[in-house]
Amino acid sequence: MSVTRRDFIKRSAALTAASYVGMNLPIGQHNVAQAVDADKWVRGTCRLCGAGCRLEMGVKNGRPVALRGVPKARTNYGYLCMKGMLFYKIMQHPDRLVKPLYREKKNQPFREVSWDQALDIAAKGFADSVKKFGSDSTAYYGSGQCQTEETYIFQKVMRGGLQTNNVEGNPRLCMASAVGGYLTSFGADEPIGGYDNIERSYCIFIIGSNMAEAHPVIFRRVMRRKLDNPDKVKIINADPRISPTSRIADMHMQFRPGTDLALMNAMAYVILEEKLYNQKFLDDYCVFRVGKDKKQVNMAAFKESLEKYTPEKAARTCGGNITAEDIRTAARWFAKSQGTLSMWCMGINQRKQGVWANNLIHNLHILTGQLCKPGADSLSMTGQPNACGGVREGGGLCHILPGHRLVKKEKLRNQVEDAWGIPRGRIPPKPGYHTMAMFQAVNEKKIRAIWINCTSPAQSLPNVTPYRKGLQSDDVFVVCTDIFPTKTTECANLILPTAFHFEKTGVYGCTERRSQITPKAVDAPGEAMPEVWIVREWALKLAKELNDPVIAKCVEPFLGKEPDCELPEAVWDEYTQKVTKGRDNDLRGATYEVLKSMDDGVQWPAPTKEFALTGGTVMKFVRGSDPMAETLAKDDKPYQFYGPAHADKKLWVWLRPYVGADEEPDAEYPLYLSTGRIIDHWHTTSMTGRVPELLRANPYSYVEINPKDAARMGVKPNDMVEIESRRGRVEMPAKVVEGPIEGMVFAYWHDMHEDRMINKVCKDAYDPGSKEPEFKICACRVRRISGPRALKPYITTLNG
Amino acid sequence: MKKLISVLFLLALVAGLTACNAALNGQAKQIVTPPQAVLADHPTLTEQEKLLPCFECHKDVTPEIYSDWYNSAHGIANVKCYQCHGTFEELTKVPAVDSCSFCHAAEMEHADTTPCWACHLTHKFTGHQK
Numbered sequence: 001m002s003v004t005r006r007d008f009i010k011r012s013a014a015l016t017a018a019s020y021v022g023m024n025l026p027i028g029q030h031n032v033a034q035a036v037d038a039d040k041w042v043r044g045t046c047r048l049c050g051a052g053c054r055l056e057m058g059v060k061n062g063r064p065v066a067l068r069g070v071p072k073a074r075t076n077y078g079y080l081c082m083k084g085m086l087f088y089k090i091m092q093h094p095d096r097l098v099k100p101l102y103r104e105k106k107n108q109p110f111r112e113v114s115w116d117q118a119l120d121i122a123a124k125g126f127a128d129s130v131k132k133f134g135s136d137s138t139a140y141y142g143s144g145q146c147q148t149e150e151t152y153i154f155q156k157v158m159r160g161g162l163q164t165n166n167v168e169g170n171p172r173l174c175m176a177s178a179v180g181g182y183l184t185s186f187g188a189d190e191p192i193g194g195y196d197n198i199e200r201s202y203c204i205f206i207i208g209s210n211m212a213e214a215h216p217v218i219f220r221r222v223m224r225r226k227l228d229n230p231d232k233v234k235i236i237n238a239d240p241r242i243s244p245t246s247r248i249a250d251m252h253m254q255f256r257p258g259t260d261l262a263l264m265n266a267m268a269y270v271i272l273e274e275k276l277y278n279q280k281f282l283d284d285y286c287v288f289r290v291g292k293d294k295k296q297v298n299m300a301a302f303k304e305s306l307e308k309y310t311p312e313k314a315a316r317t318c319g320g321n322i323t324a325e326d327i328r329t330a331a332r333w334f335a336k337s338q339g340t341l342s343m344w345c346m347g348i349n350q351r352k353q354g355v356w357a358n359n360l361i362h363n364l365h366i367l368t369g370q371l372c373k374p375g376a377d378s379l380s381m382t383g384q385p386n387a388c389g390g391v392r393e394g395g396g397l398c399h400i401l402p403g404h405r406l407v408k409k410e411k412l413r414n415q416v417e418d419a420w421g422i423p424r425g426r427i428p429p430k431p432g433y434h435t436m437a438m439f440q441a442v443n444e445k446k447i448r449a450i451w452i453n454c455t456s457p458a459q460s461l462p463n464v465t466p467y468r469k470g471l472q473s474d475d476v477f478v479v480c481t482d483i484f485p486t487k488t489t490e491c492a493n494l495i496l497p498t499a500f501h502f503e504k505t506g507v508y509g510c511t512e513r514r515s516q517i518t519p520k521a522v523d524a525p526g527e528a529m530p531e532v533w534i535v536r537e538w539a540l541k542l543a544k545e546l547n548d549p550v551i552a553k554c555v556e557p558f559l560g561k562e563p564d565c566e567l568p569e570a571v572w573d574e575y576t577q578k579v580t581k582g583r584d585n586d587l588r589g590a591t592y593e594v595l596k597s598m599d600d601g602v603q604w605p606a607p608t609k610e611f612a613l614t615g616g617t618v619m620k621f622v623r624g625s626d627p628m629a630e631t632l633a634k635d636d637k638p639y640q641f642y643g644p645a646h647a648d649k650k651l652w653v654w655l656r657p658y659v660g661a662d663e664e665p666d667a668e669y670p671l672y673l674s675t676g677r678i679i680d681h682w683h684t685t686s687m688t689g690r691v692p693e694l695l696r697a698n699p700y701s702y703v704e705i706n707p708k709d710a711a712r713m714g715v716k717p718n719d720m721v722e723i724e725s726r727r728g729r730v731e732m733p734a735k736v737v738e739g740p741i742e743g744m745v746f747a748y749w750h751d752m753h754e755d756r757m758i759n760k761v762c763k764d765a766y767d768p769g770s771k772e773p774e775f776k777i778c779a780c781r782v783r784r785i786s787g788p789r790a791l792k793p794y795i796t797t798l799n800g
Numbered sequence: 801m802k803k804l805i806s807v808l809f810l811l812a813l814v815a816g817l818t819a820c821n822a823a824l825n826g827q828a829k830q831i832v833t834p835p836q837a838v839l840a841d842h843p844t845l846t847e848q849e850k851l852l853p854c855f856e857c858h859k860d861v862t863p864e865i866y867s868d869w870y871n872s873a874h875g876i877a878n879v880k881c882y883q884c885h886g887t888f889e890e891l892t893k894v895p896a897v898d899s900c901s902f903c904h905a906a907e908m909e910h911a912d913t914t915p916c917w918a919c920h921l922t923h924k925f926t927g928h929q930k
Contacts (some may be wrong), residue, residue: 071906079903082883212878220877227873247876679878693887697880700853793851 038065043599044518045508046084047145047501048682051075051218051384052510053084054600057502057521064088064502064522071772074615075195075510081216082140082694083682087690090324090500091522095484095797097497098526105474106491110798115527119537121494122451126475127545129449130162130172137448139166139438142396143455144174144387147506148515150531151390152402153555154453157539159395159550160422165407165432166447169396170455171387172435173462177349178380179392180364181358181456184769185366185652188584188643189392189404192620193377194512194603195288200375203234203337205330207260208347208776212244213679215345215381218511219429222343223248236334238263239347240674241704241740251333253326254741256319257672257777261353262658263322264360266314269306271367274328276335278369284637286366287648297655305655317658321741335368339375346383346676350775354767356656360627366651372622382511389509393585394575398432402575403583404644407431419578422550434771436461436764443470449477453531454498456486459752461683462773463727463764481531485798486686487752499524505568506532507595513617515590516601520564520719532571533563580604581621584628584644590616661777662765663741668778669725671709677756681750689752689795699793701751701758702733705782709743710736718788723747725780728760733788745782749775753794842891850888855880868923 038058046053052071055531058066066087071078090096100118113121129137142151142159146169155167182189198204211219226248228231237249240257253520255263271277288302289295311324318439334340342365348357362378370376382388395402405412413427433441439461450471456470471478471491480492483500502526509515524530536555543552557574561567569592576587589612590602603616605628619625621639632642634649641649665671680697681688688694703716703723715721721734723745732747732755740746747758763778858881859866869875884895897915901908904916920926 066902068905078906081878082880085902176830212876216878220873223873223876227876244876244878680880693882696851696880696887697853764908790848 008719038176038184041068042502042519042521043070044502044521045385045516046080046467047087047385047447048083049215050384050387050511051215052508052512053080053217054516055080055084057088059521062522064091067781070599075514075600076217076662079217079220079575082680083688084217085689086691087692090687091503092525093690095690096525096528097483097485097495098528099497100527101495102211103493104492106472106493110495115529117539118496121536122479122538123541123545123585124498125479125493126162126449127542129477130546135162135164136166136432137446138162138164139168139433139450140446140453141435141438141450141455142167142169142386142391142453144169144171144391146386146390146454146531147568148386148390148394148509148575149506149568150453150535151394151396152575153535153558153571155395155402155534156420157535157551157554159401159427160420161539161542161548165398165428165430166438167396167432168435168438169391170435170457170460171384171391172397172772173350173460173775174346174383174398174772175349175380175387175392176772177351177354177358177767180355180767180770181362183645184355185359185362185654186643187641187646187649187651190388191377191379191511192371193379194514194618195221197339197375197379198222198375198617199337200335201225201341202375203236203333203340205236205238205334205340206245206249207238207342207344208357209343209345209381210239210241210243210245210676211343211381212247214383214677218381219245234337236330236333240672240744241746242738249324253330254321256741257674257744258661259318260348261357261360261656262309262314262317264364265306265309265658266311266327267334267648268360268363268367269309269326269650270311270331271335271364272303272306274332276332277367281369282367285639285641286651286653288653288655293500302653302655303472305657309658319438319741334364334370339373340365340368340370341375341625342378343381343488345381347776349380349772351777352662352765352774353659354772355769356654356659359654359656363653366653369557372619379511385510386508388511388513389442389507391513393509398434401427402579402587404561405583416579416672420554422553426550434767436773439467439470442476443467445473445475447476451479452488453481453482456488456684456686458488458491459486459757459759461764462759462762462775464757465728465760465788481534482692483528484686485796486684487796490796496534497526498534499528503528504530505565507572513585513603513620514585514601515595515604517592517595519596530563530568532558532567536567542680545576584642586628593758616677624633643699662762662774663777663779665779669781671780671782673723673725673761673778673780674740674744674776675749675762676746678748678750683750684752685750685795686752689793698748700732700753700791701756702735702737703745703747703782704735704737705745706740706742707736707738708735711744713784715781715782715784719784720786720789721782722757722785723726723761723780723782725761725763725778727763730756730758730761731785732756733791745780752796753792845888865923868921872924872926874925
């Protein structure tokens with residue numbers, strides 16, 4: 001062999017474990033041959049990213065044994081990534097939480113309690129907080145991985161029952177800026193089109209997204225489009241880092257972190273300078289606006305605002321790796337193609353200027369009329385499987401009610417109160433704490449009882465250390481509902497074991513407005529229960545504790561329902577039939593019966609069953625595709641932008657100046673730090689870290705360093721380096737690679753080991769509009785601390 | 801030495817192909833072939849060494865295979881070694897054809913009883929080799 005044993009050991013030194021103490025790595029007992037011998041295949045949706053891949057779970061003797069893609073599904077056409085193929089392996093994992101666990105003080109060991117005791121404890125904990133400190137001392141923090149029914153029933157009990165809008169979720173950390181961008185540019189949240197445009201596009205502009213790893217199956221479609229049409233289709237990849245996504249790009253525009261606002265303004269400059277805009281589209285559908293007061297201006301003012309973004313100036317601002325001609329070429333490809341599709345993700349959203357960055361992408365589409373036609377769309381990719389369906393649509397953020405309604409509008413609150421049959425005025429008019437404010441309020445003991453569902457903020461928050469201290473305080477009663485121990489369950493008083501995907505029934509809504517059902521296929525282990533049951537039972541006890549019948553009224557329609565199927569269906573029916581009626585996400589046609597009959601679910605709006613059975617609305621706002629474009633039409637034009645946020649029913653082109661990151665490098669901290677996902681892992685690895693194949697594929701975080709920076713710092717491949725910011729420090733192996741732009745390092749964020757948890761280093765500054773934190777940029781310094789070192793992969797256990 | 805390894809690999813692959821039987825089952829054609837036993841000729845790895853991605857060694861040990869994969873649609877789309885060949889405890893030189901069906905159920909409709917790689921170039925999977 002050309003690799004000797006000695007070479008092999010040397011190469012693996014930096015990536016090897018000293019021991020497996022504390023690790024649990026059961027190897028799958030179900031190989032391929034057993035898998036295809038399944039007793040039945042149950043069709044559902046992938047549990048992991050926001051792509052919404054449809055898959056089937058193979059079940060044998062009541063146990064999950066395999067997953068395979070659904071070829072007819074219009075999301076993935078049968079393809080799955082490794083996470084989608086393998087997540088069934090965690091369902092029988094010995095680390096599953098199977099009994100309610102409680103401890104009064106957080107330095108005590110957990111003890112098992114019955115469900116009745118657990119729900120009493122949860123009810124008393126929240127009731128005591130309300131009695132002593134008021135309703136706003138309680139909070140719910142959910143997830144874009146909860147099913148819609150779960151988010152909906154939780155927020156209903158919190159708002160209508162406990163009378164607080166302290167309802168948040170981790171989508172605030174990943175896509176709030178996309179929401180802000182869609183609302184302010186198009187007047188309505190969520191994309192106009194969807195994946196259907198990939199195969200019709202001739203120019204694909206991928207910015208701030210390493211979709212090859214974060215959304216691999218959607219990337220496959222983009223890759224296929226390019227490989228099948230190498231000369232006809234242009235791919236532009238704009239990112240400070242060359243990533244696996246860049247492999248299919250005709251042009252990679254590598255800009256200095258945070259300067260993409262200048263880059264996109266420069267593209268707009270070229271579009272105006274070379275008259276590449278679509279004048280008729282602008283005349284028919286658009287206005288120009290500026291400032292907080294949304295002042296309307298004309299196109300000349302817009303043009304004047306771009307004068308400082310000539311391609312030459314922008315190329316310099318962007319760091320010198322892009323030429324002015326690159327910018328001109330990109331603008332021409334974008335404007336002139338038969339259909340241009342933009343796709344982006346956290347590189348745009350997780351920014352202090354996240355909403356503005358979104359606006360500037362939309363600007364390019366509005367100016368060129370690259371919307372509402374085949375292949376043309378401005379498509380924000382979603383990170384989580386139900387951030388759109390559950391949290392954005394189901395009322396999972398502090399300022400929105402279900403059905404895209406703003407909390408602050410009395411008329412909209414009253415609509416929801418009437419639908420729920422509770423007294424008007426019951427939902428408070430003031431929005432609750434947004435995510436970063438919520439955990440700051442925990443630190444400040446303004447929140448005394450918090451329910452954290454299906455997420456791990458003790459690892460996933462930026463600048464996580466001070467927020468962990470708050471959660472660890474005995475002054476705050478913390479309830480966690482989850483399937484595995486996490487860094488957050490380490491801060492809990494009460495852990496409630498929940499049923500996992502395919503162990504209960506519910507709906508996920510993915511990136512492209514598509515709702516898809518996943519039915520129960522196997523029993524949950526031990527005493528794990530679906531969240532909808534947990535909330536119903538908790539609310540009944542809470543009503544007694546607080547002597548408040550309105551709390552009980554919130555769950556009254558769901559009493560007596562069997563928890564696995566009947567109960568979620570009753571919740572879904574109330575939400576869709578009563579609450580989405582007439583809203584832009586009208587889902588009345590997407591009943592469980594309809595969703596179960598579909599290979600791939602329904603795209604809203606879908607007001608009737610007949611329409612839902614066609615698959616729903618492929619292109620929003622377009623007559624002939626979107627039924628609401630007919631019913632809400634204000635004239636005879638083919639496109640009707642009826643979104644609730646724009647009274648003028650126009651698309652808005654925004655004048656947005658370039659503003660840099662909240663924390664730029666300086667003499668003390670001379671490098672940019674950015675972070676991101678790796679293909680084999682999902683979020684905090686509480687799930688994927690328990691699949692041996694996935695853990696082994698990337699057992700640790702590492703940091704990518706540009707070779708020029710590495711040479712200056714004396715760092716060689718696999719050396720251990722320290723990454724330090726004003727907030728914290730971590731250490732991990734270095735990968736010296738032509739990935740990040742010179743002056744920037746890039747670290748993977750999945751690792752939950754205390755020494756390598758990169759969110760200790762990130763900054764918690766946030767966008768003033770969307771309140772989404774700037775995970776993607778902060779200043780740091782890096783120094784070599786040793787040569788390659790044996791490391792230990794780490795997944796937390798119940799006792800940490 | 802590299803050529804010898806490649807030749808051995810190809811011989812093993814051919815042997816694997818001749819062992820394939822076909823059957824239909826459910827949604828797609830699924831060729832039920834028990835995967836080969838765990839590779840006897842692979843160096844024994846410690847638990848620590850198993851944390852290294854396959855390609856870290858195989859780009860040197862089997863560079864042609866690595867290159868074919870890296871430049872294929874599988875390589876560009878990050879379909880990794882373990883997704884077809886399994887992880888160490890279940891490692892197979894010639895995967896069970898069933899494993900293709902997890903993503904390629906529709907494509908396997910035209911496969912009749914023939915394994916995919918009998919026609920599509922192994923690791924490249926572009927076009928047909930005959």
